Amino acid sequence: xxxxxxxxxxxxxxxxxxxxxxxxxxxxxxxxxxxxxxxxxxxxxxxxxxxxxxxxxxxxxxxxxxxxxxxxxxxxxxxxxxxxxxxxxxxxxxxxxxxxxxxxxxxxxxxxxxxxxxxxxxxxxxxxxxxxxxxxxxxxxxxxxxxxxxxxxxxxxxxxxxxxxxxxxxxxxxxxxxxxxxxxxxxxxxxxxxxxxxxxxxxxxxxxxxxxxxxxxxxxxxxxxxxxxxxxxxxxxxxxxxxxxx
Numbered sequence: 001x002x003x004x005x006x007x008x009x010x011x012x013x014x015x016x017x018x019x020x021x022x023x024x025x026x027x028x029x030x031x032x033x034x035x036x037x038x039x040x041x042x043x044x045x046x047x048x049x050x051x052x053x054x055x056x057x058x059x060x061x062x063x064x065x066x067x068x069x070x071x072x073x074x075x076x077x078x079x080x081x082x083x084x085x086x087x088x089x090x091x092x093x094x095x096x097x098x099x100x101x102x103x104x105x106x107x108x109x110x111x112x113x114x115x116x117x118x119x120x121x122x123x124x125x126x127x128x129x130x131x132x133x134x135x136x137x138x139x140x141x142x143x144x145x146x147x148x149x150x151x152x153x154x155x156x157x158x159x160x161x162x163x164x165x166x167x168x169x170x171x172x173x174x175x176x177x178x179x180x181x182x183x184x185x186x187x188x189x190x191x192x193x194x195x196x197x198x199x200x201x202x203x204x205x206x207x208x209x210x211x212x213x214x215x216x217x218x219x220x221x222x223x224x225x226x227x228x229x230x231x232x233x234x235x236x237x238x239x240x241x242x243x244x245x246x
Contacts, residue, residue: 017191018184018240019233020177022080022225027070027208029222042068045212055088057216065094069209070224073100076205078227081176085115087168089215092116095176098207106130110202113176113185113193115168115217120185120192121161126199128158162193162244171218179227184240191243 029039031052036042045066046057058066085093093115098108109130114121123129129138134151137143143151166172166187177184181201185193208224210217230236 017175017186017189018177018179019230019237020078020080020179020184020227021230023228024226025223026074026076026079026226027222027224031220036068039070040068040209041071053218053220055216055218056093056210056212057090058212058214065211065213067096067209067211069096069098069207073206076226077201077203078179079205079208080178080225080227081174081208081222082224083174083222084171084220085168085174086171086218087115087117088218090212090217091214092121092212093217093219094211094213095174096207096209096211097178097205098209099202099205100207101204102126102202104132106132106135108207110205111178111183111200112211113183115174117168119161119163120187122159122183122185122193122195124158124195124197124199126202127197128155128199131155158197158199160193160195164192166192177227179229179233182237184237191240194241194244 031049031054034049036047036049036054044062044064045059047066047068048055056066081095087093095113096109097111099110100108102108102110105126107130109125111125112123129135134155137151138148164187172187173189175186178200181196181198183195183200210219
């Protein structure tokens, strides 16, 4: 009875969204300026900064999502990323975590946490869709459709998709906790998605950024901390997963 009561309290307590607690602040940006630099390196797409909000949109001619990464890079393993996001016609807004020195996955991609209308989509990219042999075969027009189907089946466990009732065309607080081989995503301090996969436990991640596909997504108030397990991490994890099962 006492254990059940503790889990219920944890599941409904503000700020107790997952088992990680923040340590050293690694990065923050309130976008109180008119351009992305010097805190971000923009790759492709349009990034407009105004009144503390950055509007990100894909350029159709790029044939690639708009993306930008925090600069300078810093090395980390477990982190908490907290930000506010709103989809404004875009297909998706992806939080991307990479290791630019890792050569066994396309572009060093390690993981992503994505917001799409009606769902939250998580992926282990290290051992999933960006693993070199998988990525190359899927991009090769000579790979038979049947083989591609088998390849897609082979990485199903490297991702997870959760439906959400949140209206993602409105502002929401997003919290992504990466702790060991698990990722916990909360929307407005409520459990929203979870993935357990070996690639998330990559030791030397060094790059955090966002990618947006389609019209635009809005972002503001981004913070990144080192993460460590809470003293009651096991109970918080259990409460988080129990809330997802409801």
